[in-house]
Amino acid sequence: MPLNTREQLHQQIDSLxxxxxxxxxxxxxxxTAKQEMLEYSDWESGQWQEFSLAQFFSEDDEIAYCIEDAQEIVKLC
Structure with missing residues (x-):
């Protein structure tokens, strides 16, 4: 049974x-990073703005921000 590409790659890597x-x-x-960036390449400024604000107000964030920081982010978008 012929090996698929993934199996061939595993064999080659194991010998390196x-x-x-x-x-x-x-x-x-x-x-991987390049592929992830392509997912966002067609976003418009409003989508980036919404994303930035969502990240800014994320409760998982341990960094403290103030309203001036949020205004600066909005200006950049």
């Missing part, structure tokens, strides 16, 4: 030295 594994990991991070 650690310094090459590190390079592959960095490359994978770059590709």
């Amino acid at each position: 030295p650690d310094h090459l594994i590190d390079q592959i990991a960095k490359f994978t991070q770059i590709l």
Whole structure:
């Protein structure tokens, strides 16, 4: 039974030295980040503004903000 691409890649990676594994990991991070950015590339300024404000007022945030900070974020969008 022929191996699929994922299985072939696993076999190849298992035989590589650690310094090459590190390079592959960095490359994978770059590709993942690039893909995540593409998901937001078609957002309009109003969508970014809404996202920024939602992040600003997130209750999970441990950093204290003031209203002037929020106004600055809105100006930048």
